[in-house]
Amino acid sequence: MARTNEAERKGIGPLALLAPGEAGLVVGLSAGGLVRRRLLDLGFVPGTVLRAVRRSPLGDPTAYSVRGAVIALRAADANNILVRRAPESTGATAAAPDD
Amino acid sequence: MVGHHHGGSPVSDGPTWADLGRAARAPGHPVVALAGNPNTGKSTLFNALTGLRQHTGNWPGKTVLLAQGVARHRGKSYTIVDLPGTYSLFASSVEESVASDFLCLARPDVTVVVADATCLERNLNLALQVIEVTDKVAVCLNLVDEARRKGCECDATMLEAELGVPVVATVATKGRGLGRLMDTVAGLNSGTITTRPKRVVYDPDVEEALAGIEPLVTRKLPPGAATRWLAVRALCGDMGALELVGDMSALELVDGTGGAVRKVTEGFGLGPAPSWPAARSTTSTAGGKSS
Numbered sequence: 001m002a003r004t005n006e007a008e009r010k011g012i013g014p015l016a017l018l019a020p021g022e023a024g025l026v027v028g029l030s031a032g033g034l035v036r037r038r039l040l041d042l043g044f045v046p047g048t049v050l051r052a053v054r055r056s057p058l059g060d061p062t063a064y065s066v067r068g069a070v071i072a073l074r075a076a077d078a079n080n081i082l083v084r085r086a087p088e089s090t091g092a093t094a095a096a097p098d099d
Numbered sequence: 100m101v102g103h104h105h106g107g108s109p110v111s112d113g114p115t116w117a118d119l120g121r122a123a124r125a126p127g128h129p130v131v132a133l134a135g136n137p138n139t140g141k142s143t144l145f146n147a148l149t150g151l152r153q154h155t156g157n158w159p160g161k162t163v164l165l166a167q168g169v170a171r172h173r174g175k176s177y178t179i180v181d182l183p184g185t186y187s188l189f190a191s192s193v194e195e196s197v198a199s200d201f202l203c204l205a206r207p208d209v210t211v212v213v214a215d216a217t218c219l220e221r222n223l224n225l226a227l228q229v230i231e232v233t234d235k236v237a238v239c240l241n242l243v244d245e246a247r248r249k250g251c252e253c254d255a256t257m258l259e260a261e262l263g264v265p266v267v268a269t270v271a272t273k274g275r276g277l278g279r280l281m282d283t284v285a286g287l288n289s290g291t292i293t294t295r296p297k298r299v300v301y302d303p304d305v306e307e308a309l310a311g312i313e314p315l316v317t318r319k320l321p322p323g324a325a326t327r328w329l330a331v332r333a334l335c336g337d338m339g340a341l342e343l344v345g346d347m348s349a350l351e352l353v354d355g356t357g358g359a360v361r362k363v364t365e366g367f368g369l370g371p372a373p374s375w376p377a378a379r380s381t382t383s384t385a386g387g388k389s390s
C-alpha cells in the first residue's frame with residue numbers, strides 16, 4: 001500500500017474520488033480490453049481535463065463533463081480512470097470544458 | 100424540437116439488413132445513413148431533408164426504431180436513415196450496435212457523419228472510425244452557428260484536407276448548408292466526388308493479426324461488408340463482431356490466424372478477453388507480456 005499512499009500524496013486517484021464540482025486531469029487508465037476501448041471512445045483519454053458535475057441521489061452513477069459532453073459513469077467504471085486532482089479545485093477555474 | 104417518429108407506427112417485420120442492401124443497389128434510389136454522436140443534430144437534419152416523407156422500422160431482431168425518410172434533390176430520391184447516436188463503432192448498447200451494424204453490414208451508398216462543431220475533437224473519434232469503414236463518406240459540420248457564438252471559426256477546407264473526405268458546414272435548424280450537403284451526397288453516390296480517406300495503419304503485429312482474421316470474417320459475411328473493421332472489432336474481443344460472423348467461434352477465429360491474435364492481445368497486456376476460450380492453456384496465461 002506504500003505505493004497508493006505515495007500516489008495519493010501526489011493527488012492521483014481513481015476518478016470516483018472526485019466530488020461534484022471538482023476538476024481533474026486524466027493521467028491513465030487501469031483497465032484493458034474493451035473497457036479501456038470504451039472509456040477512450042467516451043473521451044477519457046490521458047491528458048483530458050474533466051469535471052465531476054453531479055452525483056445521482058443514490059451515490060452512483062456520477063456525471064462528468066468531458067470534452068464538451070456530459071457522460072454518466074458508474075463508480076465501477078470510473079475507478080478505472082486515474083486522475084490528478086486540480087490544485088485547489090473548485091471546478092469553476094481549472095476545467096470548464098463544457099461552459 | 101419535433102420528434103421524428105411521427106408519420107407511421109412501428110412495424111414488427113421491418114427490413115433486414117439484406118433487404119436494405121438490396122434497396123441500396125436498386126438503381127436510382129440510393130441509401131444515405133446519418134451517423135453521429137448523440138445531440139449533434141442528426142434528427143433535425145433528417146427532418147429538414149425529408150419533411151414528412153418518413154416512416155420507422157425495426158432493425159431485425161432488435162427493439163430499436165430506425166427512422167427512414169425520402170429526400171428529393173435535383174430530381175432524384177434518396178432514402179435517408181437516421182441512425183441512433185453513438186460515440187463509437189465499438190458498440191456497447193443495442194442502439195449503438197444498430198448504428199454500427201447498419202454501417203458495416205447494410206452498407207449505405209453514402210454515409211454522412213454529423214459532427215458538433217462546438218466540440219469537434221470529441222466528434223472526430225467516430226468520424227475517423229466511420230472513415231475506416233467506407234470511402235463514400237462526408238462530414239457534416241453542424242452547429243457552426245453555436246461554435247461561432249462561442250468564438251470558434253471552423254475551417255472546413257482544412258478539416259477536409261486532414262480527413263481526406265468532404266466536409267460541409269451546416270446549421271440544420273435554419274436549413275443552412277443543406278443544399279451543398281446534398282450536392283456532396285449526390286456526388287459521392289454517383290462517383291463524381293471521390294475521397295482519399297486518412298486511414299489508420301496499425302503496428303506490424305496488429306496488421307499481421309488482422310490479415311489473419313480478415314479472410315475468416317470475409318468467408319462468413321455478405322459481399323461488400325466492412326470486413327477489415329469487423330476484423331478489428333473481433334481482434335479486440337468484441338462479442339458483437341463475433342456474433343456477426345455467425346457460427347464461427349472465438350476459438351476457430353484464434354486458431355485460424357496461427358497465433359497472430361494471441362501474440363497481439365498478450366503483447367498489449369490485455370490478457371485473454373472473455374470471449375477467447377481459456378482452454379488453450381499453453382499460451383493463454385496472462386504472464387506473457389514480454390516481447
Ligand SMILES: Nc1nc2c(ncn2[C@@H]2O[C@H](COP(=O)(O)OP(=O)(O)O)[C@@H](O)[C@H]2O)c(=O)[nH]1
Nearest residue numbers: 100137138139140141142143241242270271272
Ligand atoms: N444552434 C443550433 N442548434 C441545432 C443545430 N442542429 C440541431 N440543433 C439543436 O440541437 C439539439 C439536438 O438536435 P437533434 O437533432 O435532436 O440531435 P440528435 O441527437 O443528433 O438527433 C436540438 O435542440 C436541435 O434543435 C444547429 O445547426 N444549430
Ligand SMILES: [Mg+2]
Nearest residue numbers: 141142143184
Ligand atoms: Mg436523434
